[in-house]
Amino acid sequence: MSPVPDLCVLGLGLIGGSVLRAASAAGWTAWGATKSPQDATAATSDGFDVSTDLDAAITRAKDVDALVVIAVPLPAVDEVLRRITTIHPTAKLTDVVSVKAPVAEAVSRLTPDARYVGGHPMAGTSTSGWQASTPTLFHDAAWVIASEDDSDPEVLQEAIRLALATGAHVIPASATEHDAAVGRISHLPHVLAAVLATVGADGGPLALALAAGSFTDGTRVAGTRPELVQAMCEGNRSALLDAVDDALGRLGAARGSLASTGGLAKTIEAGHQARQALENHQKAPRKNKDIDLDSPTAPKALRTLGARGGRIVSLDGATARAQTS
């Protein structure tokens, strides 16, 4: 079992700020840096060890071999990685960016000697900034930890430990598996909500006056700040294209069936069964399972757990206590 590491959080928006708050609340020694003087001042006055000096924060991480969390938006990741490779090229690294393969690619390109394990806490998109951050943002949230065959065992355990310390449960998956899944259940919903909202509003005031719960629910996330949605979706371009193509194919099939036979049974029935699958997953009884994180096959065992819909709920030394359906 690795000891609790010190924590260096780079980027202090909603997610990074909440990581700093949650880890501090859990007793970790943690500090951070942000480019925003306002956020640094606010965080400092909230009692946190924060400055605008990224290099100093990384140097301190090097001195104590801290776990470094990259918590900037995807377009700013390269710039942060260049500072890390200059100051501390073998840093223990994780991140909280909403796509995993593009970050892994940037890490192998810019900081090839870093010990990197990707992460993605699935909480919060509609507000932003340090002021919106809370220590409880991740309570009961899913936090994906990227588990690859060559994942550094120490950093893998520390990233899991961090996620659990914030109150999240850990869902292991490879970067590719993660991106494919979130393309389907997070990014595609945003694209479809935008399309639905637009087609509805094109019906004019009468359509808006008749808008029922189906429309209100189906367009809710179109109310999210568009620049956040755009960055999230565009960052997962490749996997999102696959999901959009699936949706186009299914919607086209529904269109063809409705036009030719007037029938929608296949579309509606499949959708109903899929929704039942979601509800069944959420209420399925769970079995306990232990995974030895010191084992060389741990990354594969973790991915198998995640692929089956399982999760890690606690750590006991190097033993991950998991629940699976």
Add this chain to the structure above:
Amino acid sequence: MSPVPDLCVLGLGLIGGSVLRAASAAGWTAWGATKSPQDATAATSDGFDVSTDLDAAITRAKDVDALVVIAVPLPAVDEVLRRITTIHPTAKLTDVVSVKAPVAEAVSRLTPDARYVGGHPMAGTSTSGWQASTPTLFHDAAWVIASEDDSDPEVLQEAIRLALATGAHVIPASATEHDAAVGRISHLPHVLAAVLATVGADGGPLALALAAGSFTDGTRVAGTRPELVQAMCEGNRSALLDAVDDALGRLGAARGSLASTGGLAKTIEAGHQARQALENHQKAPRKNKDIDLDSPTAPKALRTLGARGGRIVSLDGATARAQTS
């Protein structure tokens, strides 16, 4: 001003049953008929004047020139109209079916001498049957009244009066305008929810485990009983095809943009603006407006009101008190 008519409700499921309950609670003399002996027994023991004898109910409507409400599912409308044209061909007719042009077509085909004004109270799809009916189902709901240039003025007023008596507000529109609007804001959302649920569940247990609020919200109505959704969507085939084609076009454009430039700005921005339009519509300050229902131009004035997102909230004699944004 027409006096309050007596009311004959044919079909006593969720909607018809709730109409009978609400009109009775408002002091109307009302009776009904249903093909279901169980529902007739339940309604009778609940204190309502209900039987399984459709012909007797129609004969009584003829004797007192009652307003007849067709409250059976679309596939059963023809059969009811045939009984009406046999017993009382000049009946005052309205209906509560979720599409309007197909019902209007059936009426002109089967009961051409009836004085028909279509209606659609927009409430309730996920439960069904007399047992689910309540007198408050239509409180604050939108109730569309089909307003055509040749609408019978007396029945138009009585249909509006009935809707208001149940606690609904009235949104006037032509049958064609109604069907186009609900295709966009009620039927398309159900089709997209089915497609989204299926594409998500195709991602397997990992995707379901990561399902965020965007997916849960966007697929909620896929949990509705599929036979209800199917009947509702298929009944509005022509208008729904237009809406699906719009959605396919916009989703295809998003796909093309994402594939070629990697950008989704146009899709996401348009969706955000459309959602803002919905929220602005819902909170817009409303101006009062009176419409004289005895005027020969009343149907046109009503359609203009509806097309602008307005609604009728009360009747004072033959004067409709309307709110418009």
